[in-house]
Amino acid sequence: MNSSTTQPGTNRASAGRPRTAHRRDIDGLRGLAIALVVVFHVFVGRVSSGVDVFLLVGGIFFFAPQIRNALNPAGLTVVQSFLRIFRRLYPALITVVGATLVLAVLVYAEVRWVNAGTDAASSLLYVQNFHLASEGQEYTAINRDVSLYQHIWSMSVQMQIYLGSLLAIVLLATLFRRRSKAGAALLHWLLVLGTLASFGYATWLGQHDQATNYYSPLSRFWEIGLGGLFGIWLLGIAIPRAMRWVRWPAGLVGLTLIVVTGLFLDGAAQFPGPWTLVPLAGAMLVIFAGNPESTGGLSEAAPATGVSRMLNSRFFQFLGRVSYGLYLWHWPLLTLATFWFSTSTASQAGGLRGITASLGTTEGAVVGCGVIALSLLLAWLTLRLVETPLRQKAKAHRSWVLFDRGYWRASLRSKGKVVATLVMVLATGAVFAFGPVAQARIDNRARELSVQDVDPTEYPGPNAFLQDADVPDGLPVLPDPSDDAPMLADTLKDGCLAHFDHTDLVMTKWFNEEDEPCVYGDVESDRTMYLVGGSHSEHYLPALELIAKQRNFKIVPLLKLGCVIGMDIPKWDGSDYPECREWQQKAEDYIFENPPSEGIFMTVTRPTTIEGDGPDQVPQEYVEMVRRLSDAGIHTWGVRDTPWVLDAPGVQGNARLCVAEDRGEDCGVDEAESLAPVNPALAAYRGLDLTNIDLTDAVCRDGRCPGVVGNVLVYRDAQHFTNLFAAMLAPELSRQMYDPMAVEESRRAAEEAADAAPAVPAGDAPKDVFRLPKPGEDAEGGEVPGAPDPAEPPAPVVPDQGWVDPGYVDPGYGWVDPGYVDPGYGYVDPGYVDPGYGYAPPY
Incomplete structure (x- = not known):
């Protein structure tokens, strides 16, 4: 950078003095x-x-x-x-x-x-x-x-x-x-x-x-x-x-x-x-x-x-x-x-x-x-x-x-x-x-590769792992990895989450500036589930919205970037985050003053380090928060955090860019590098009113968690699901939430994990190191694995949601389970797919 705009050698103080010699x-x-x-x-x-x-x-x-x-x-x-x-x-x-x-x-x-x-x-x-x-x-x-x-x-x-x-x-x-x-x-x-x-x-x-x-x-x-x-x-x-x-x-x-x-x-x-x-x-x-x-x-x-x-x-x-x-x-x-x-x-x-x-x-x-x-x-x-x-x-x-x-x-x-x-x-x-011009090319290709009418035989997504579905070769990956904007959940498009500098709950669209409420699913229903936390809770909205429409309840997002409830965490760059603390208190007050009929949905594990390194852990503050919810009669749907794609210890990758650039690799991460061998939430929350949800089997196989599963792009970055992949998780997510057999299996797994978990002497628990995600994303994570409390009741209390055997049509909730594969879309009734839902929302 050349800072000079005239020849060197300017005069000293006066406007009338001659220039000095060239220096x-x-x-x-x-x-x-x-x-x-x-x-x-x-x-x-x-x-x-x-x-x-x-x-x-x-x-x-x-x-x-x-x-x-x-x-x-x-x-x-x-x-x-x-x-x-x-x-x-x-x-x-x-x-x-x-x-x-x-x-x-x-x-x-x-x-x-x-x-x-x-x-x-x-x-x-x-x-x-x-x-x-x-x-x-x-x-x-x-x-x-x-x-x-x-x-x-x-x-x-x-x-x-x-x-x-x-x-x-x-x-x-x-x-x-x-x-x-x-x-x-x-x-x-x-x-x-x-x-x-x-x-x-x-x-x-x-x-x-x-x-x-x-x-x-x-x-x-x-x-x-x-x-x-x-x-x-x-x-x-x-x-x-x-x-x-x-x-x-x-x-x-x-x-x-x-x-x-x-x-x-x-x-x-x-x-x-x-x-x-x-x-x-x-x-x-x-x-x-x-x-x-x-x-x-x-x-x-x-x-x-x-x-x-x-x-x-x-x-x-x-x-x-x-x-x-x-x-x-x-x-x-x-x-x-x-x-x-x-x-x-x-x-x-x-x-x-x-x-x-x-x-x-x-x-x-x-x-x-x-x-x-x-x-x-x-x-x-x-x-x-x-x-x-x-x-x-x-x-x-x-x-x-x-x-x-x-x-x-x-x-x-x-x-x-x-x-x-x-x-x-x-x-x-x-x-x-x-x-x-480059953006127009990407937009045109995105329209040509519309995800509105995905054929499940060509794009089985998570069913490639869950059901060993055949995956045809030679098809372009969906959604188009060239642009991450269409991969985001509707809450971002609608302005229904609090940004880093916000301290108020965002209850109406466009950050409370519009009158239309931030509700999803069956918006006319009196039954309510809260989606709580940051972006690692938010990216499940596409799946939850499909479930909510089938089961006739609405979803109210209580979301803030880089924030969770029940735990004081710093901002994504490691700096103090007073806005999160203020928002937390408002969110908790709202939840307890207006208890949701269908409980709250949130992540209940987090990585070990600030950069997202594994294994995943359960901070004790998370456990205490769920305990308070249980004591108040509020059920928690606790989902295990996603595997993080890291290029090296402490170095986040980008699965979307990797796939778009066709680097000749699976663009994922070893499962053992990100996740503990056993879901730590099983032992940590035993006895509390929580349903454990673990979607790892839909994302990882044979020790690898790739960036593409069943011709569907899994991640939009290093840690967040694309909205298409998240929506395709709806059948498995619903099964783990409502199927009595799945709930019983989770309960037994929690008992086994609690019995096998070693005691952690006081003062010897690993120190929490907050993770550092991509700027503008969530800062959830974990602190110390919680030790099980044997004095608690042996089984979580799971409210009866009317789940019926596969193949049965429940006239009350309208859920149809044809083996979790519907000829129309792959997981929901064809007449139920909202053309405006936005598997590729018009950003």
Whole structure:
């Protein structure tokens, strides 16, 4: 990223002072900064200080010239000033974004094209920082799934600050143009106030929302503002010849502060807070060490020495010239190379970071060096063929451009620049169109592969495991794995769950903003079941809704992302979650004050670790919650949590992407890695009014839990069922809930598990480690396996729900069990399938 928009060597304080000589050492400092960025991105996997140095240097060469120009009646108009910046930065940007987007089409499967196109468009609009923040994508080290244009966040921040500052400078300068000295002083002191205010805001926001803080232009302004103040007050100040000895130690200390920042500070977690002063102070010391000398009141350029001499070398001068292109090229090439050569998101190199963490030490080193070499070559070609030819060679006469025929005649005189402009316009249009076109392709294929009328003989889904149903070969997987939006339950589509920042129960659609109640199943029924918890409870809604319609009760969701009842858990990122605690209390009060006739349905196990590692466990808080429900006469339908798809210990995979990319594997996980040999809920809840539900046999076979079962996609990510697979679980789920034989079998299994469970001495129970799911999903999990209480009654109390023998038509509930396979859909009566239900809801 090249922060300079004019030639280096701006004046010091006054708008009327002449420019100083060209500072080659600052060009070399740019080269050093970009070298740090590249090396840290490729091999270290941490934030260096390079970008922060760039922002500082950008401020040095932005504010003083713009203030001087704005106060000059003959200076460039604000339109011309912006066009100078835009012409300097945009041609290389569209070149790199366009070329790498083409490479992405060749390297990525189609499932990733939409995201790549959206990121590319956000980069060209200089809003990538806002886009990443809105998507919840914190700044992260290189891996297979990182954004292709993540690095453009800094250019977006820089452009936003430049444009906002430019407008403010021009507006204020217009008021003081006749008093240029007073205007210059006012603008300088306003810059001081703005810089201090931004620094204070960054310090405060970093303690409350670091993800937003990292990307915010308001938080980052102070880095550019500090550079502006340095450029105004200190850039050209002369060092007395008697003090020339200070150059060498100042440069060395400054260089050390810049280089070691990324090794000892966590920039992603601490910048742009106060610790950012460490590399910025280092950069200012390095620049100050190259200031001119004075003797007898006269200033002259100082001979390069120490660090300044190093930065004046050919190597760093070359890096300085190609720094902008190198910054643009290295990250997308690194991302594509990591994706191409790696096979999973799992770490292959122990504690190493960067590309070696994905590829291993040897292969990672070779590929990383190749990425750097190719980036240097492409950066040099970009400089020679794009940046230099299109750069404005001289200052144009003052003009408002759009209304100046002479300006346009002069611009159209160069056929080469006209052709280049047309190419950039066409390339820009193609990039903006890419994402929508890719999305349209996916939508069309989704319509062609409709899941409304799935043939159970072609798509047996869980029956492939439960009933050994034949699975035809050569059929496309349903639902289409290219897009996860149609795979979500209706509660997400209807806004019938509380988000992370919500504390109220969501009882009506669209987060209580509409009057229509959040009810599913037989919505006119007086009989009610509550679906309680987070997304691991929610993803069973498609199955429960079918059962509820057959058995004539309605489902009321009491759901909140990353929250359960009865247990204090943190947010998905490990931070405190007070909103969950407040919501929990409201949910529990509602349940006990309005007891549901059909009980509550929720998950009753969770993984061992924060990342989702197995085996699954039962936290004691879960047991106590079920005990309270039982004491209140409320039945609990307790379902065992799903097996989690992990690429490696602590590294979540993505079954949907794996299937979409056709990686030549089953895209699942070993059952033993995720689940305990025996369902821990059997022993933990023995004697309580709970029906144990375990759907593992529908998901796993022969020790594997694959991503596709019976030609149906099981997971939409690493842990959540697709709505189609969930709906196809309805017969088995209903059997385990209501079939007396299944209930009795579960009771006997609970007794055997309780008898076989070893006693857990007090204080020796495993500590709970909260799991970390995909951002925006549920944070359920487990704490400590609950020891059985032999004093409790030996069998759970299961209310009679009118279950009858298979094949019998119950006139009261209308459930027809033709061996759990109906010719119409595979598990329900054909006349019962609601065309609007949304096995692929219209998002």
